[in-house]
Every structure is written in structure tokens, then in C-alpha cells.
Amino acid sequence: MNNNKKEGVDGSRRALVLLGLGVGLQVLLAPTLASTTVAVVSAAMPGPLSEPATMTPRAAHAMLTRVVQAGDRLVAMGERGLVVLSDDGGRQWRQARVPVSVTLTSASFANAREGWIAGHSGVVLHTSDGGENWAVQTDGVTLAKATLAQALGLPDDAADRERRIQDARRLVDDGPDKPLLSICFADAQHGMVVGAFGLAAVTEDGGKTWTPCRDRLPNPMGLHLYAIAQYDKTWVVAGEQGVLMRSRDDMASFEALTPASERTLFAATATQSGGFVLAGLLGAACRIEPGADAVTAIELPAPLTILSCVELRDGRVMLLAQGGQLFASRDGGAHFAEQPLPRRVPLTSLVDAADGGLVATSLGGVARLG
Numbered sequence: 001m002n003n004n005k006k007e008g009v010d011g012s013r014r015a016l017v018l019l020g021l022g023v024g025l026q027v028l029l030a031p032t033l034a035s036t037t038v039a040v041v042s043a044a045m046p047g048p049l050s051e052p053a054t055m056t057p058r059a060a061h062a063m064l065t066r067v068v069q070a071g072d073r074l075v076a077m078g079e080r081g082l083v084v085l086s087d088d089g090g091r092q093w094r095q096a097r098v099p100v101s102v103t104l105t106s107a108s109f110a111n112a113r114e115g116w117i118a119g120h121s122g123v124v125l126h127t128s129d130g131g132e133n134w135a136v137q138t139d140g141v142t143l144a145k146a147t148l149a150q151a152l153g154l155p156d157d158a159a160d161r162e163r164r165i166q167d168a169r170r171l172v173d174d175g176p177d178k179p180l181l182s183i184c185f186a187d188a189q190h191g192m193v194v195g196a197f198g199l200a201a202v203t204e205d206g207g208k209t210w211t212p213c214r215d216r217l218p219n220p221m222g223l224h225l226y227a228i229a230q231y232d233k234t235w236v237v238a239g240e241q242g243v244l245m246r247s248r249d250d251m252a253s254f255e256a257l258t259p260a261s262e263r264t265l266f267a268a269t270a271t272q273s274g275g276f277v278l279a280g281l282l283g284a285a286c287r288i289e290p291g292a293d294a295v296t297a298i299e300l301p302a303p304l305t306i307l308s309c310v311e312l313r314d315g316r317v318m319l320l321a322q323g324g325q326l327f328a329s330r331d332g333g334a335h336f337a338e339q340p341l342p343r344r345v346p347l348t349s350l351v352d353a354a355d356g357g358l359v360a361t362s363l364g365g366v367a368r369l370g
Contacts, residue, residue, distance in 0.1 A: 048081070052097065053101050061365035062078055063362075064084075065103070067349050067350070067361045068115075069354075070131055071130070072087070081100045085130075089355045090357065098125065104118070113130045115130070115131055116185060118180035118181070121178075122139050122140025122176050122195070146212065148168035151165040151168040178199055180194065180199060181195045181227075182194050182227050189205060191207065192230075194227075194237055199214070223243045225237055226266045228268065229269050231276070236270075236288065241262050244278070260286035260296065261297070263282055263283075264280045265280035265281075266279070266306060268309055271332045271333060272332075277298070277333035278309065279300075279306035279319050280305065285336075298336065302338075308320035313352055317329040322346065324341065324344035341369055345362055346363050353368070
């Protein structure tokens with residue numbers, strides 16, 4: 001393994017540990033996964049997949065991985081299935097009821113009421129009441145079984161039929177041990193989720209059925225996929241060792257893009273102009289202009305690992321570094337400058353509240369930054 005790839009693998013492992021996405025998860029190359037359609041889960045599920053999150057008055061002070069907007073409401077999530085809600089810009093929080101106790105990693109709301117969360121064990125949760133209540137739509141067990149069913153349904157003369165069957169059976173044998181790391185919805189019907197070892201699935205019916213789409217992605221080595229961003233019919237997916245791909249036909253197909261570096265990309269956001277900004281390991285950052293094929297490197301003020309990338313309501317693009325540093329751009333991500341914060345603590349994600357204040361999650365909970 002060359003030095004650049006080793007750096008990407010080691011850096012991916014460090015970021016996974018920091019975000020609570022699985023201590024000890026081996027960030028290694030995995031076999032290619034297959035795809036099929038997944039129905040809503042109804043059967044009993046093992047361990048944390050069948051144990052509801054514990055209700056606790058300390059939920060807002062636990063390790064939280066992500067905070068997102070649901071209209072004017074803020075929804076934050078993290079370890080052991082914890083989800084907390086705020087209707088006053090992040091000043092006060094209350095815990096939502098969640099039917100699983102796995103670590104939750106990413107969320108996306110299509111509007112103020114319809115939202116989805118992805119997490120460990122391949123779980124996808126859905127809410128139709130702004131995050132008050134959640135239900136399981138799919139999980140790693142169901143995804144694996146559906147993958148095998150599709151592989152077995154390939155024509156006998158399909159060139160890669162046996163390999164895909166073997167890979168799918170291995171996925172079933174492994175059980176629900178692989179986390180989903182990013183989820184994104186364009187509207188209340190169309191969404192995508194990606195994760196470790198190249199896991200990926202799409203839905204066209206609000207998650208009633210999830211279709212694993214590993215075969216659509218130019219990711220033959222099964223590298224981890226950490227980030228999704230979407231603008232209109234264009235979707236961008238990024239991950240380990242700088243893997244970067246784009247769909248211009250609303251997820252029907254994806255093309256590989258030449259990355260600006262081989263460093264892992266952990267975060268992505270679309271901009272109001274229709275472009276995309278991505279960032280990750282040790283200052284790796286790049287942007288894609290609207291309609292452009294080239295990926296342009298972004299020079300950051302310091303070579304810090306970026307864990308969160310978001311465009312605020314006022315058009316600023318913000319990058320949140322592993323150590324709590326915050327970088328802001330007012331030109332769509334072309335240039336960034338550090339923005340002072342009252343105090344520097346390890347933060348995991350950032351969002352702006354309806355009143356303009358910044359709210360962040362951290363290893364110690366969620367709080368307003370100003």
C-alpha cells in the first residue's frame with residue numbers, strides 16, 4: 001500500500017473513532033456489493049436494533065454526531081440511538097423516542113415534518129412528525145438478504161454472477177455490522193444513503209422501499225462512502241482515499257470524477273449556485289462548479305481534518321475542523337478564512353438556527369456557539 005492510501009485508511013479509522021462510528025471498525029478494502037429492492041422491516045431484529053433508545057435527562061449532553069434543520073426546528077442525534085429536538089434555536093432540548101439504540105450518524109429532512117436518519121447496523125429511520133417519533137424503514141439484515149436475492153436472480157450467463165453471489169452471501173454472514181454514514185433526500189420521495197465498504201441504496205417512494213445501488217457507483221474497491229450532497233437532479237458522493245462520483249440524471253447512473261487529492265473526503269454540501277464543496281482529511285478540500293467536469297482544489301488556512309461542511313441560510317459555506325476550528329467562505333467555497341469562536345472544543349457538526357445563531361454537536365452534547 002502506498003503512503004497516500006495508507007494515510008487515507010488510517011485517517012478514516014481516526015475519524016470513525018472520533019465520531020463514534022465504530023471503535024475498532026477495520027477501514028480496509030471490501031468486496032464489491034450487489035443490489036436489489038428492500039421492503040420495510042417488520043421482523044424482530046437482534047440486539048441494539050430491537051432495543052429502544054433509553055430516555056435520559058442527559059440526552060442533550062451525550063456524544064452527538066449530527067445536527068440538522070427540520071424547518072425551524074433543530075434535530076440532533078448520536079450514540080445509543082439518542083435524538084434530541086429544539087424549537088428555540090438550540091437553547092433548550094427534549095429527547096425524542098427512537099426504536100433502536102445504535103449510533104446514529106446522519107440525517108436529512110425534506111421539509112419540516114418528513115425526515116430520515118441513518119446509522120450503525122445499516123439502519124434507516126423515518127419520521128413524519130418533525131422528529132417527535134421514529135420508525136425503522138430498513139436495516140443491515142434486510143439489506144444483506146435483499147442483496148443476495150438480487151444476485152441469485154441474475155441471468156446464469158451474467159459475467160460477474162458468481163462473484164456477486166459470493167459477496168452477497170458474505171454480507172449476509174457478516175450480519176448487520178456495517179454502518180451507514182450519510183443520508184440525503186431531495187424531496188419527500190427521492191433519497192440516497194451510503195456507508196462503509198461502499199454500501200449504497202436509493203429510494204423513490206420516501207423509503208417504503210430501499211434499492212441498494214452498489215452496481216451504479218464507480219467504486220470497484222468498495223471504499224467507504226462518507227458524504228452525499230444534492231442539487232436539483234445532480235448528486236455527488238465522496239469518501240475514502242478521495243473517491244468522488246457524480247450523477248446528473250437523478251441517481252440513475254454515476255460517473256467517476258478525478259479528485260483533487262487522494263485524501264479521504266468526509267463532508268460535502270451543495271451551494272445556492274448549484275456547485276458543490278467537499279472537504280476531509282488533513283485539509284483536503286475541493287469544489288465543483290455548476291456544470292463543470294473539473295474538480296478544483298481549495299487551499300485552506302491550515303491542514304486540519306474537516307468533519308462537517310454546510311451552507312448557511314445567508315449563503316456562507318462553513319467548514320468545521322476536528323479540533324473545533326471554523327472556516328467560512330463568502331464566495332461559494334473558493335476561499336476560506338478562519339472564523340473565531342468563543343471557545344475551541346472538539347465539534348462534530350454545525351448548523352444555523354432560524355434566528356441566525358450557530359449550533360454545533362460535540363462529544364459532550366449540543367450547544368449554541370453564538
